[in-house]
Amino acid sequence: MAKFLITYHGGGEMPADPGMRDQMLKAFAAWATGVGDKMVDPGAPLGPAKIVGGDGVKDAGPGGVGGYTLVSADSLDEAVALVRDHPFVSRGGTLRVSQAIEP
Numbered sequence: 001m002a003k004f005l006i007t008y009h010g011g012g013e014m015p016a017d018p019g020m021r022d023q024m025l026k027a028f029a030a031w032a033t034g035v036g037d038k039m040v041d042p043g044a045p046l047g048p049a050k051i052v053g054g055d056g057v058k059d060a061g062p063g064g065v066g067g068y069t070l071v072s073a074d075s076l077d078e079a080v081a082l083v084r085d086h087p088f089v090s091r092g093g094t095l096r097v098s099q100a101i102e103p
Contacts, residue, residue, distance in 0.1 A: 003040055009093060
């Protein structure tokens, strides 16, 4: 079974209202439970980032990866099916599903 990295893009900020934040976390927990044993790492939201390259280090700025999750699946299509009903998508965000290539 292959591993797939799910990266979160857009979808806005985490709401300041504790009730809304709790609702979002409960929706994510319900989705993660539905994934079952295919869940490798539920991941986490990501904060500020830096880009390191041959020309030095610079701030990544807004619009990068907002979070990640790792799942296992038999194919890219199966991994995509696992995230079709992800609550992040219903908030206007997008998910990128990338297969990890085993050495």
